[in-house]
Amino acid sequence: MPAESCSHIDAVSTIKHPKRRECEECVKLKTTWVHLRTCQTCGVTLCCDSSPNRHASKHARATTHPVVVSAEPGERWLYCFQDDAIVEY
Numbered sequence: 001m002p003a004e005s006c007s008h009i010d011a012v013s014t015i016k017h018p019k020r021r022e023c024e025e026c027v028k029l030k031t032t033w034v035h036l037r038t039c040q041t042c043g044v045t046l047c048c049d050s051s052p053n054r055h056a057s058k059h060a061r062a063t064t065h066p067v068v069v070s071a072e073p074g075e076r077w078l079y080c081f082q083d084d085a086i087v088e089y
Contacts, residue, residue: 006083008066015078015089016043018071023047025055035072037079041065057081 016038023033023046033047037056042065046055056068066082079086 004085005087006080006085008080008082009078009085009087012040012067012078015069016040017069018045019043020045021071023051023053023055026051026053029053035070037068038071039063039065040067040069040078045071 033051060081
C-alpha cells in the first residue's frame with residue numbers, strides 16, 4: 001500500500017478504534033457487511049464500499065468527516081475520502 005498522506009490524515013493525532021466490530025447502520029437495518037471502517041472525527045464504525053450499503057462513504061459525504069481507519073484486525077491504515085489518500089501507520 002503506498003504511503004500517500006494529506007492534510008486531513010496528518011491532522012489525526014490519536015487513532016479512534018472501533019467500540020464494537022459491527023456496522024452500526026447495518027445492525028439497525030438487519031443487513032450484512034464485508035469490512036468495517038471507523039470515522040476519525042466522531043468514532044462511528046460503518047461498512048466499507050465493498051459492502052452492499054456503503055455506510056462509511058455515505059457518512060463521509062453527509063458529514064464531511066473525511067478520514068477513516070480500517071477496523072479490521074491486522075489492518076493498520078488510514079484513508080481520506082476527500083483526497084483519496086491512504087497511509088499505513
